[in-house]
Amino acid sequence: MSLPATVIPLPQPVLLPVEGTAELFPVRRVYCVGRNYAEHAIEMGHDPSREPPFFFQKNADNLLPAGRDFPYPPLSSDVHFEVECVLALKAGGQDLPVDRALDCIYGYAVGIDFTRRDLQAEAKKLGRPWEVAKAFEYSAPVSPIVPASKLGHPLGGRIWLELNGKRAQDGDLNQMIWKVPEIIAELSKLFILAPGDVIMTGTPAGVGAVKKGDRVDCGIDGIATLSVKVA
Ligand SMILES: CC(=O)CC(=O)C(=O)O
DSSP states (O other): OOOOOOOSSOOEEEEEETTTTEEEEEEOOEEEEEEEHHHHHHHHHHHHHSSOOOEEEOGGGGGEEESOBBBBOSSOOOOEEEEEEEEESOOOSSSSOHHHHHGGGGEEEEEEEEEEEEHHHHHHHHTTHHHHSSOOTTTEEEBBBHHHHHHHOOOOOEEEEEEETEEEEEEEEGBBBSSSHHHHHHHHSSSOOOTTTEEEEEOOSOEEOOTTEEEEEEEETTTTTEEEEBO
16 A cells, blocks of 8 residues: 655654564554652652652654664763563553453663653643653663563562662562553553554662663663663
């Protein structure tokens, strides 16, 4: 089928590499879970027993495929790393039951939710949205996606991040407050999920600032690793 003529060039699709194949994963939306690990909620000054996790979004074209440097963004002097387990969906729907949620997952990756913490603090103080802190250019480096057909659906696994070779974040996927099927079910109450959606599932404790020249290595044991230079 040929595409209709457009008045401006068509935006480029966002395509992520898939481990073990030359075929690519096309991205539709990027959802993120906030404060999904109790110790991270506490380090950010919140009580996880009183406030459940919540959602926010990044833009699809904020994803930065592996192998590229992360350019330090403008208008911030406090950019933080947050390592996360990333889900890539092959199916979606609305009001999905928890026991069908895993069927929606195409694969898993490790990613970083870079955050302009100073702008986030200001937004929180003023009751404003978080996009300026979260949804900026190149703010989400992500490893190649590993298909669940090869991996299965990991319930646990060490998730870690090293800054210049020193371990900063060290958690386990089994520490998530909302587990992966619950995240998908909760999100599908709010939005119609679809193939191509990507979900960043929250970060464990130990977040911290980067500066130009830093090297960030992160991974989820048994799933993927990712190395990013801050340029
Ligand atoms: C406090 C945050 O930046 C929220 C977030 O991204 C997370 O908890 O993960």
